[in-house]
Amino acid sequence: MTTAGAGAPGAASDDARPGSGPSRRSLLRLGAAAAGGAAAALAGRGAWDAAAAAPAPAPVAADAAGRVTVPFRGARQAGVATPQPAFVALVALDLVAGADRDAVTRLMRIWTDDVERLMAGRPGLADTEPELAQVPAALTVTVAWGPGVFTAAGIEDRRPSWLAPLPAFAVDRLEDRWCGGDLLLQVCADDQVTVAHAVRVLTKEARTFAGVRWVQRGFRNSPGTVAPGTTARNLMGQVDGTRNVDPDVEPHLVWQVDDAGPWVRDGSSVVVRRIAMDLDTWDELDRVGRENAVGRRLADGAPLTGAHEHDEPDLDARDALGFTVISDAAHIRRARTDDPTHRFLRRGYSYDDTPAAGALSDSGLLFVAFQADPVAQLVPVQERLAEADLMNLWTTPVGSAVFAVLPGAREGEVLGQALLV
Amino acid sequence: MTTAGAGAPGAASDDARPGSGPSRRSLLRLGAAAAGGAAAALAGRGAWDAAAAAPAPAPVAADAAGRVTVPFRGARQAGVATPQPAFVALVALDLVAGADRDAVTRLMRIWTDDVERLMAGRPGLADTEPELAQVPAALTVTVAWGPGVFTAAGIEDRRPSWLAPLPAFAVDRLEDRWCGGDLLLQVCADDQVTVAHAVRVLTKEARTFAGVRWVQRGFRNSPGTVAPGTTARNLMGQVDGTRNVDPDVEPHLVWQVDDAGPWVRDGSSVVVRRIAMDLDTWDELDRVGRENAVGRRLADGAPLTGAHEHDEPDLDARDALGFTVISDAAHIRRARTDDPTHRFLRRGYSYDDTPAAGALSDSGLLFVAFQADPVAQLVPVQERLAEADLMNLWTTPVGSAVFAVLPGAREGEVLGQALLV
Numbered sequence: 001m002t003t004a005g006a007g008a009p010g011a012a013s014d015d016a017r018p019g020s021g022p023s024r025r026s027l028l029r030l031g032a033a034a035a036g037g038a039a040a041a042l043a044g045r046g047a048w049d050a051a052a053a054a055p056a057p058a059p060v061a062a063d064a065a066g067r068v069t070v071p072f073r074g075a076r077q078a079g080v081a082t083p084q085p086a087f088v089a090l091v092a093l094d095l096v097a098g099a100d101r102d103a104v105t106r107l108m109r110i111w112t113d114d115v116e117r118l119m120a121g122r123p124g125l126a127d128t129e130p131e132l133a134q135v136p137a138a139l140t141v142t143v144a145w146g147p148g149v150f151t152a153a154g155i156e157d158r159r160p161s162w163l164a165p166l167p168a169f170a171v172d173r174l175e176d177r178w179c180g181g182d183l184l185l186q187v188c189a190d191d192q193v194t195v196a197h198a199v200r201v202l203t204k205e206a207r208t209f210a211g212v213r214w215v216q217r218g219f220r221n222s223p224g225t226v227a228p229g230t231t232a233r234n235l236m237g238q239v240d241g242t243r244n245v246d247p248d249v250e251p252h253l254v255w256q257v258d259d260a261g262p263w264v265r266d267g268s269s270v271v272v273r274r275i276a277m278d279l280d281t282w283d284e285l286d287r288v289g290r291e292n293a294v295g296r297r298l299a300d301g302a303p304l305t306g307a308h309e310h311d312e313p314d315l316d317a318r319d320a321l322g323f324t325v326i327s328d329a330a331h332i333r334r335a336r337t338d339d340p341t342h343r344f345l346r347r348g349y350s351y352d353d354t355p356a357a358g359a360l361s362d363s364g365l366l367f368v369a370f371q372a373d374p375v376a377q378l379v380p381v382q383e384r385l386a387e388a389d390l391m392n393l394w395t396t397p398v399g400s401a402v403f404a405v406l407p408g409a410r411e412g413e414v415l416g417q418a419l420l421v
Numbered sequence: 422m423t424t425a426g427a428g429a430p431g432a433a434s435d436d437a438r439p440g441s442g443p444s445r446r447s448l449l450r451l452g453a454a455a456a457g458g459a460a461a462a463l464a465g466r467g468a469w470d471a472a473a474a475a476p477a478p479a480p481v482a483a484d485a486a487g488r489v490t491v492p493f494r495g496a497r498q499a500g501v502a503t504p505q506p507a508f509v510a511l512v513a514l515d516l517v518a519g520a521d522r523d524a525v526t527r528l529m530r531i532w533t534d535d536v537e538r539l540m541a542g543r544p545g546l547a548d549t550e551p552e553l554a555q556v557p558a559a560l561t562v563t564v565a566w567g568p569g570v571f572t573a574a575g576i577e578d579r580r581p582s583w584l585a586p587l588p589a590f591a592v593d594r595l596e597d598r599w600c601g602g603d604l605l606l607q608v609c610a611d612d613q614v615t616v617a618h619a620v621r622v623l624t625k626e627a628r629t630f631a632g633v634r635w636v637q638r639g640f641r642n643s644p645g646t647v648a649p650g651t652t653a654r655n656l657m658g659q660v661d662g663t664r665n666v667d668p669d670v671e672p673h674l675v676w677q678v679d680d681a682g683p684w685v686r687d688g689s690s691v692v693v694r695r696i697a698m699d700l701d702t703w704d705e706l707d708r709v710g711r712e713n714a715v716g717r718r719l720a721d722g723a724p725l726t727g728a729h730e731h732d733e734p735d736l737d738a739r740d741a742l743g744f745t746v747i748s749d750a751a752h753i754r755r756a757r758t759d760d761p762t763h764r765f766l767r768r769g770y771s772y773d774d775t776p777a778a779g780a781l782s783d784s785g786l787l788f789v790a791f792q793a794d795p796v797a798q799l800v801p802v803q804e805r806l807a808e809a810d811l812m813n814l815w816t817t818p819v820g821s822a823v824f825a826v827l828p829g830a831r832e833g834e835v836l837g838q839a840l841l842v
Contacts, residue, residue: 066646086613086643128704129658131719137646192507192640196656196773196784200700203781215775219613222507222643225487225558235617237550279621283549298552352617354636354774360624363617 060134062121065190065223068138072116074408075266076255077415079142080345080370081247085190088218088349089199090272090366092181092401093210094148101153105420107209108143111185112414114201115141124201137191137223139198143415144270144403148182158419160263162375163404166271169386171397178274178399181213186270186368190223216274216399218349218366231301231309235350235363236282236394238294239301242309243332245345247370254345256372264418266407269374271344273367274351274399280360282394293390295330303332327390334389335381342380344371364395374402483542486611486644487556493537495829496687497676498836500563501766501791502668506611509639509770510620511693511787513602513822514631515569522574526841528630529564532606533835535622536562545622558612560619564836565691565824569603579840581684583796584825587692590807592818599695599820602634607691607789611644637695637820639770639787652722652730656771656784657703657815659715660722663730664753666766668791675766677793685839687828690795692765694788695772695820701781703815714811716751724753748811755810756802765792765799785816795823 070078095103114124119139123130150159165180185202189195195217203212220232234240247254256263263269282290287298295313296303303313305325315333317325326333336342346369353362371377385392409415491499516524535545540560544551571580586601606623610616616638624633641653655661668675677684684690703711708719716734717724724734726746736754738746747754757763767790774783792798806813830836 061648061651063645063648065643129656131654131658132656135642135646137643191643191646192773193642193654193656193771194646196771199773200656200782200784204704207781211779212776212781217773217775221556221614222486222558222612224484224645225556225612225615227482227484230482233552233614235550235553235614235621237552283625350614350617352613352620352638354638355633358632360628360633361621363621 060131062135062137066135066137067121068190069120069136070138070140072119072409073411075410076268076408077142077405078119078408079140079186079188080254080268080270080347080405082140083138084220084347085138085140085188086220086222087189087192087195088366088368089185089187089195090216090218090368091185091187091199091203092146092213092215092272093183093185093203093206094213095152095182095210096208099152099209101155101420103209104149104153104416105414107183107206108416108420109414110205111141111143111202112409114205115143115415116409118198118201124205126205127201129197129200132193132197133201135191135194137189137194139187139189139194141198141202142184142186142188142270142405144184144186144405145416146180146182146184146401146403152182153420155419158264160261160267160269160373160404162262162269162373163402166374166379166382166400166402169382169397171386171392172400173396173398174400175398178214178216178401180401181403183210184270184272184401184403192219214399216272216351216366218351220349232350234277234348234365235279235352236277236290237298238290239296239298239309240365241346241348242296242301243335245343247345250343252372253341253343253377254370254372261372263372263404264407268370268372268405270403270405271367271369271371271374271378272399272401272403273369273397274364275367276362276364276396276398278394278396279363285394292327293331293393295326295332304330329388329390331385331389331391334384334387337380337384339380341377344369344374344377344381364398370405483556483558487558488542489559489611490541490557491559491561493540493830494832496831497689497829498563498826499540499829500561500607500609501675501689501691501768501826503561504559505641505768506559506561506609507641507643508610508613508616509637509787509789510606510608510616511637511639511789512606512608512620512624513567513634513636513693514604514606514624514627515634516573516603516631517629520573520630522576522841524630525570525574525837526835528604528627529837529841530835531626532562532564532623533830535626536564536836537830539619539622545626547626548622550618550621553614553618554622556612556615558610558615560608560610560615562619562623563605563607563609563691563826565605565607565826566837567601567603567605567822567824573603574841576840579685581682581688581690581794581825583683583690583794584823587795587800587803587821587823590803590818592807592813593821594817594819595821596819599635599637599822601822602824604631605691605693605822605824613640635820637693637772637787639772641770653771655698655769655786656700656773657698657711658719659711660717660719660730661786662767662769663717663722664756666764668766671764673793674762674764674798675791675793682793684793684825685828689791689793689826691824691826692788692790692792692795692799693820693822693824694790694818695785696788697783697785697817697819699815699817700784706815713748714752714814716747716753725751750809750811752806752810752812755805755808758801758805760801762798763801765790765795765802785819791826 121136123133301309305314305317349366355362542557544554722730726735726738770787776783827837
C-alpha cells in the first residue's frame with residue numbers, strides 16, 4: 001500500500017490511513033499516463049504530426065452566442081474591423097534570447113494553425129483541454145509584432161518607421177510592467193472561458209520561442225445586456241467611443257491600403273495604453289463638472305451643444321455670457337484637430353483589477369487604437385491631450401506599447417510569411 | 422490665463438501654450454462643481470437625505486439579459502439559491518479600528534438601502550455613476566459577517582460556533598492576502614460592468630466603517646454561450662459541479678431552517694477557498710490519467726462507470742482484472758462519504774489573473790460553498806480530500822475564509838437588525 005499523493009506538493013502522507021490511498025495500480029496507471037502525456041506534448045508540435053493531435057472530444061452544447069465564429073482567413077486579420085466582443089486579453093511576449101528568423105517563422109506557423117483552429121471552435125493541434133475550444137463565442141486572435149521581431153529575424157529593413165515607443169508625454173507615469181514587448185496577441189471573445197483557454201493554448205505553444213511579458217484583461221457589457229449599437233460606458237460612467245472611425249468607410253485610416261507605405265499592404269498598427277482612473281478624486285466632481293470636463297452629457301453622451309449622442313459638437317457655440325459652451329480644455333475639443341487624418345479606430349475596454357493594499361479600486365481603461373500610421377494619426381492627438389485636457393486630472397497613462405499588425409493569412413499562408421522569406 | 426491642469430498630477434504646465442488651456446471660467450466652474458460634489462458626498466449619506474440623492478439619469482437601453490432583476494426583499498438573501506450568473510466579485514472588508522455596534526448598524530443600513538436599489542437596477546443613494554446602475558443583469562449582493570463583526574458589535578453570544586477559520590489541512594499553502602475578513606460582499610451579475618459598479622458603490626459607501634481586505638474576481642461562461650442547464654467546466658477542462666445540492670429539495674443543507682441551531686433562522690454560511698491550479702504539470706497528464714484522477718470522463722462528465730453526466734457512480738465496479746474502475750483516490754470517490762449531511766451547495770467560479778513574472782498563467786478556482794454548518798457538513802469532506810485526492814497533485818488551496826450569511830431583509834428591515842438590537 002502506498003500513501004496518497006506521494007511526492008505531491010502538500011500531500012498529507014502523515015494522515016493517510018491504510019485503505020484510504022490510491023491503489024498501486026492507480027498510481028501506476030497515472031504514472032504511465034503522465035509519461036505518455038509528456039512525451040506526446042514534446043513530440044506533437046515539432047513534427048506537425050497529426051497523430052499527436054488531441055482526440056476529437058464529444059460535442060459541447062454551445063448555445064447561439066457561443067457558436068458564433070469569425071473567419072480567420074483573408075487579406076486582413078480579424079479583431080480590428082470585426083465587431084468588438086465583450087472581453088479582451090492583451091498578451092505581450094518577449095522572444096527568448098537567441099531567437100532568430102527560423103524561430104519567428106516556426107512560431108508564426110504554430111500560431112497560424114492554432115488561431116485558425118480556435119477561431120473555428122476547434123481545439124488547437126496539441127490542445128490539452130479540447131472541450132474548452134468548442135465555444136468560440138466570436139473569438140478573434142490578432143497577431144502583431146514589436147520592434148524586437150524585426151531585429152531577431154534580421155529584417156530591420158522591413159520595419160515600419162513608426163514602430164517605436166510613442167514619444168514621452170508629460171502626463172505619462174509609465175510602469176515597465178505594462179510597456180513594450182516583442183509580440184502581441186489580442187484575444188477577444190464574448191466568453192471569458194474562451195479567452196482564458198485561447199491565451200493558455202497560444203502562450204503555451206509559444207513557450208520555446210517567447211515568454212509572457214504582460215497580460216492585460218478588459219471587459220465591456222456582456223452579450224445581450226445592452227441594446228445592439230449602444231456605445232459602451234467606461235467606469236467613470238461616460239459614454240466613450242461615440243466618434244470612431246468606420247473602417248469600411250475610411251479603410252485608409254486603419255489599414256495600409258497600398259504597397260507604397262512604410263509597412264505592408266493590409267497591415268496596420270496597434271497602440272495599447274493602460275490609462276488608470278483615479279475614481280476617488282473623480283467622485284469629488286459633480287455632474288456639471290464631469291460634463292464640462294468631457295464636453296458631453298453623462299445621461300446620453302450628447303455633446304453639450306447637441307441633443308443626441310451622434311450630433312456634431314458645435315465648438316464655437318457660446319452661452320449668454322459669451323463663454324464657449326464646450327470648454328477650451330474639454331476632452332472632446334482637445335481630441336479634435338482640423339486635420340481629418342488625425343483619427344484612428346478605438347477598440348478599448350475597461351479594466352478592474354485587484355486593488356493595492358488600502359485602496360478601493362484599481363480601475364481604468366485599456367486604450368486600444370488601430371491606425372495605418374500611429375505617428376501621423378495618433379501622436380498629434382495624444383500631444384494635444386497631454387498638453388491640455390481636463391480629463392488629465394483624473395486619468396494617468398501607466399502603460400504604453402506599439403505593435404505592427406500583420407496582414408491576414410490567406411488560404412495556405414502563414415502569418416507574416418511575406419516578411420520572413 | 423492659467424495653464425491646463427494646474428496642480429493636477431502630471432499636468433503638462435511646461436508645455437502649455439497661451440490659448441491652449443482652459444479658460445478661467447471653465448476652471449472656476451470646475452472648481453465650484455468639485456466643491457459642490459464633495460459637499461454633497463459628505464452630506465448625503467449621514468443625513469439619509471433624499472435631496473442629496475443623485476439625479477435620475479436618462480434611461481439606458483438595457484437589452485433582455487440586462488434587464489433581469491432578482492428580488493432583494495425576503496426571508497433569505499439572494500445569491501445563494503438564486504441562479505448563478507456569469508461573474509462574481511468576492512470582496513472581504515475589515516472594520517476600521519474602534520468600529521462598534523453603532524458603526525456596524527449604520528453600515529448595514531447603508532448596504533441594505535444600496536443593495537436593494539442596485540439589485541432593482543436603480544442607482545445607489547449617492548451614486549456618482551447612476552447610468553452604470555441601469556443594467557442590473559441579474560445582480561445579486563449577498564452580505565456575510567466574519568468573526569470580527571461579532572466582536573466589534575459586542576454580540577459574541579450570537580456568534581455561531583462554526584464561525585472560525587477552517588482547520589488547517591495538510592494540502593494548504595495559504596497566503597494571508599487571500600484569507601479572513603470581517604465582512605464579505607458576494608457580488609454576482611451577468612455583466613462585468615455591473616459587478617464593477619456595484620463593488621465600487623458598496624465599498625465606497627462603507628469607507629467610513631470598513632476598508633477592503635481582498636477582492637477575488639471570477640467567471641463562468643457568458644449568458645447565452647452554452648445551453649441552459651449545462652454544468653460549467655473549470656480551466657482544467659473538467660465538468661465541475663455535477664453533484665450539487667438543490668436548495669429547494671434539501672433546504673436544511675443550505676440554510677439554518679429553525680431557531681434551534683447555532684446561528685439564526687434563514688441564515689447560512691459561506692466558505693471561500695482560492696484553489697490554484699498548476700496547469701503546467703496538469704498538461705503533462707494525458708486524458709486517461711486526467712479521467713482517472715477525477716473519476717469522470719472529460720468529454721461529458723459521466724462517471725467512469727456510467728454513460729451520462731448525472732449517472733450515479735458505481736464505486737464498487739471492477740474491471741476485468743479486478744481493480745476498481747473508479748480509483749481509490751479519485752476525486753469523486755474521496756469527495757463522498759456515507760453520511761448524507763456531508764454535502765453543501767457549491768457556487769464556484771474560475772479565475773485567471775495576471776501571471777507572475779516568468780509564469781504563463783495564474784489560474785484556478787474560486788471555491789464558494791454555502792451550507793447550514795460548515796464544520797458539520799464541509800470540513801469532513803475537506804479532510805477526506807486533503808488526506809487523499811489525486812487532484813491534490815495539481816491543485817493547491819492558497820486562500821480560505823468563512824463568513825456567516827445573514828438572513829434576508831424583509832420589507833422595512835435592515836440586514837442583520839435582529840442581531841444588532
